[in-house]
Amino acid sequence: MPPQSFSRLPGFRDFVPGELALRNHVFETWRRVSTRYGFHEYDGPPLEPLGLYVEKSGEEIVEQLYNFDDKGGRPVALRPEMTPTLARILAERSRGMPKPIRWFSLPQLFRYERSQRGRLREHFQLNVDIVGESGVAADAEVLAVAVDAVRGLGLGEDDFVARVNDRRLVTRVLTALGVAADRHQDCLAVIDKASRAGADATDAKLRALGLDEVATETLGGLIADGTWEHMSQRFARAPSVLEAMRPLAEHRAILDAMGLGGYVEFDFTVVRGLAYYTGIVFELFDRAGELRAICGGGRYDRLLELVGGEPLPAVGFGMGDVVLAELLRDRGLVPPEAPACDCWIVWVGDGERDLGMSLAHRLRASGYRVMYSLRPQGLGKQLKAANRAGAAYAVIIGPDEAASASATVRDLNTGIQDTRPIESLIESGLAGDHGIAAGSGTSPSLRGGRPEQEEA
RNA sequence: GUGGGCGUAGCUCAGUCGGUUAGAGCGCCGGAUUGUGGUUCCGGAGGUCGCCGGUUCGAAUCCGGUCGCCCACCCCA
Structure with missing residues (x-):
């Protein structure tokens, strides 16, 4: 025994050749699919000013960050997500760039929290973004990349599904139900957690937010059965809601035309936790429902402006390697280790x-x-x-x-x-x-x- | 940060009521084999039973603490 032994930091991984081979297999697939859609790869520093994250997400996020003061006394953090970095880079130089900008990246990201299945303190993520295009075709394009990035690893319609929603639609629904605008963000949070919290707890939370009986019951119904048909019927006489369903309908039509319709489902409960999303949002899940989300993303039209760039609409997603690798292992889709010798x-x-x-x-x-x-x-x-x-x-x-x-x-x-x-x-x-x-x-x-x- | 479960060989695990020197399979190394591999057979190495402390004549086993992993919560990038 050595006088002292060093173990891995909790939540971090060693990549011995067999595991690095799987990681590389995933990376190669991600790159192949992203470049096939005409995206350019970029990267940024793994360490950023702490303020880049606090500004957008509030002080409480510091609890989840790997952060410290550097030797120059600057508060810094290991990047927990890529979007702020992208926004920062583009804020400086997007003005001279042809739009729309199609960029992707494979950053290693960090967060300081207790690790659990599918969630470590360090992971890699495919980030794909289209910046400078507000049309729904860009939303569909980005979702198609996400779907193909997973399909490219050998997973099919039986293995995973993209659940799609639109924050503007949820907002319209809330408005139609008479919920005050200043309660919308809180309602989104409740809807986001509804599947884990259970129906009774969700009802109680909605009532606590001041929603009346009809609004609570209607939302509860949409959470239990958040299908397109249910929406259409329930709001058949609410033109504002029907109108807000149009972008999603077109989004779906584009994906159908690509032949990816079988991977897409409308789901009223997918709203995404992050505050900066402004339009269509989506998450990819394994069909069996055994794992947490494989991928999440959506439209964030205000973010670049918020970090001091030109006001550009944007849409993108992040797809982590940890849950995906779990799924590949479960489905026997890990390629055998290739010999290193001819x-x-x-x-x-x-x-x-x-x-x-x-x-x-x-x-x-x-x-x-x-x-x-x-x-x-x-x-x-x-x-x-x-x-x-x-x-x-x-x-x-x-x-x-x-x-x-x-x-x-x-x-x-x-x-x-x-x-x-x-x-x-x-x-x-x-x-x-x-x-x-x-x-x-x-x-x-x-x-x-x-x-x-x-x-x- | 909170609660629960689990830590025995590189891996997967067994280990009775607290009782002699802690075991198996796989893997690893060597040999059978000095001009022909995969199979087989034989042999070997490898463990402070996560760590620290306590109870006991005696602890892998019981108790406390601690660290790590897993699950749930919190949070979700």
């Missing part, structure tokens, strides 16, 4: 070692991932190691091969082997002209890559 060099005696080193280096130079035993071992041992490393080929050099400047290439999947001149190995590759374990024509460096899971 070819294992085997030599029989000390006399062939230098030839082996030379060949190893030349094969590496041409893009193969090459390994060999770092200490003298018997032939059987070396092949065992080659097999364990997942190598596709073993290249064997013994006195016979050395004498003729050749090597024996053994296909470790089939056991077929063939002795060929070393120069020919370098020139035409290990598969050679014989089609041993016939490659698909990809370059050696791509061999052994993880199987892609392409959506249809």
Whole structure:
């Protein structure tokens, strides 16, 4: 035992190769999908002025932040979300940029709170935003990215769903029910928590906010059955509410046209906790309802103005890696770990070692991932190691091969082997002209890559 | 920050009423095998029973504290 042992900080993760492979798999999918929609990747500092968050969310958020004073006495915080950073960056430089701005980022985010399933003190998040476009097509576009980012990992309609709502619609409903405007924010908070709090507690909270019997009952009904049909029927004679349903209808029509309608459901209880949302909001959930939200986002048309930028409408989302990884594990969608080796060099005696080193280096130079035993071992041992490393080929050099400047290439999947001149190995590759374990024509460096899971 | 559950080998776990030297499977290392891998067989290493304290002749086991993990709350980015 060392005199002192250091453990991980609570809520933080180590990424050993197997786990980093999953993280990279998720990142690669996120990047592939985001760039497919024409988004540009950006990043910002992981440390920001504390005020950037306090300004927008109030003093109580400090309790949830990793914050401290730096050596210059500046109050700072590890970023808990990316949107304020994006707003800050764009406030400085959006004026000269062509609109709409399509940016995405994969920041590591931090919060100081007790960790639980799907919620750590550190996580990575895909952030995708469109800034400078107020039309509902931008809302649909962003949601499509979110859906495809999850689909790209192999999850389908049976696995997850996007629940969509519109804050303006909820506001209209509240107004139609006679709820005073200064109570709207509080009502949103109650609706947000309704599914966890239960019907009775929710009713009690609404009454406590001064809502009358009809308003409480109506909201309770919408919370219990927050479907589009229910809304339409209940407010059939309230033109202001019907009008407020139009953007969502168009939003839905666009996603239907994309073929993503099966992933989208209206849900009156999705309002999002953050104060800065102003329009359509959404969350992605696993269908089984076992996990917390995979993703959340919506429209925030005032935020850039609030941090001193030009007044630009914006819509975006954040999708965390933790819940998503849980879901992938549950559904058996974690790709098997790819071998790190294409070819294992085997030599029989000390006399062939230098030839082996030379060949190893030349094969590496041409893009193969090459390994060999770092200490003298018997032939059987070396092949065992080659097999364990997942190598596709073993290249064997013994006195016979050395004498003729050749090597024996053994296909470790089939056991077929063939002795060929070393120069020919370098020139035409290990598969050679014989089609041993016939490659698909990809370059050696791509061999052994993880199987892609392409959506249809 | 609050409440509850759980901490035994790298992993998953067993361990009787408090009783001798704490076990299994998997994994790891070595050997069977000095020109041919995967299977098999044999052997080995690895534990302060999370940590600290208490009760006891004796603690993995009982009690208290503490740390960590999990679950719920709070909060939700």
